[in-house]
Amino acid sequence: MTERDETSRTTLATPMILWDLPTRIFHWSLVVCIAGSYLTAEDGDLELHQTFGLCVIGLVLFRIMWGFVGSEPSRFTTFLRGPTAILRYLRAVRSGKHPSIPTHNPLGALSVVALLAILLVQAGLGLFATDDIFFEGPLNGWVSYDMAATLTGWHHLTFDGVAILILLHLVAIGAYAVLLRIDLVSPMVTGKKLVKPEDRVPDPRMAPLWLAVVLAGVAAGLAYGLTLIG
Ligand code: HEM
Numbered sequence: 001m002t003e004r005d006e007t008s009r010t011t012l013a014t015p016m017i018l019w020d021l022p023t024r025i026f027h028w029s030l031v032v033c034i035a036g037s038y039l040t041a042e043d044g045d046l047e048l049h050q051t052f053g054l055c056v057i058g059l060v061l062f063r064i065m066w067g068f069v070g071s072e073p074s075r076f077t078t079f080l081r082g083p084t085a086i087l088r089y090l091r092a093v094r095s096g097k098h099p100s101i102p103t104h105n106p107l108g109a110l111s112v113v114a115l116l117a118i119l120l121v122q123a124g125l126g127l128f129a130t131d132d133i134f135f136e137g138p139l140n141g142w143v144s145y146d147m148a149a150t151l152t153g154w155h156h157l158t159f160d161g162v163a164i165l166i167l168l169h170l171v172a173i174g175a176y177a178v179l180l181r182i183d184l185v186s187p188m189v190t191g192k193k194l195v196k197p198e199d200r201v202p203d204p205r206m207a208p209l210w211l212a213v214v215l216a217g218v219a220a221g222l223a224y225g226l227t228l229i230g
Pocket residue numbers: 034037038041042046049050051052053054056122123124125126127128129130131132135136137138152155156159162
């Protein structure tokens with residue numbers, strides 16, 4: 001084999017499964033429901049706003065369960081790392097040796113958890129919110145008038161945090177594409193990531209689809225249940 005053949009062999013990247021179908025459906029449905037929540041709130045269509053908001057709750061509940069029992073790359077134990085691992089990762093990126101990681105990188109993992117948490121708080125506060133005229137969230141009756149006004153104020157305020165985190169998320173993805181020439185978006189669409197032979201690790205363990213369907217049913221039931229207990 002010539003030296004040239006050897007070089008092209010080692011740089012030949014092959015696809016490897018990264019994000020399973022449930023994680024991808026979760027992600028793109030979340031994008032649609034957040035856009036829907038925002039646009040309906042701006043339009044004052046609060047019935048539809050609540051429907052999108054309840055879908056956000058269902059999606060986040062699903063993702064939390066999937067983070068414990070789902071496919072290996074989507075599990076919290078796979079991607080949540082301590083400060084030492086984050087610093088090691090940042091040092092590697094600074095020195096130009098970007099490690100190929102078959103899940104979220106240690107820094108991205110923090111933004112994933114922050115996004116899930118703030119979205120749950122945002123939608124959770126919405127359950128108690130009211131526009132003081134026509135519409136009340138399903139749990140508004142559980143709190144006093146003054147408390148509902150406070151929680152509605154927080155619902156508005158928290159959205160600033162949601163918007164900032166989403167902006168950071170998009171800037172980070174753009175920076176990976178432009179500065180590091182790493183395409184994170186295609187794997188979130190196709191599920192597959194291109195890996196060079198030298199970076200290849202054994203294929204991750206994938207959870208069965210039926211488990212995702214059961215958990216999605218549980219999450220949807222819990223979210224819908226919120227409209228019944230108020
Ligand atoms: C079940 C879930 C939700 C319920 C019941 C709910 C309920 C409400 C209510 C009653 C208002 C009107 C408050 C007012 O007039 O002062 C409101 C406003 C708003 N909600 Fe929600 N919400 C939910 C989820 C969400 C989610 C997931 C988002 C975004 C991610 C969101 C974003 C907003 C924003 C930005 C406003 C302010 C709109 C404006 O006045 O410009 N909500 N929500």
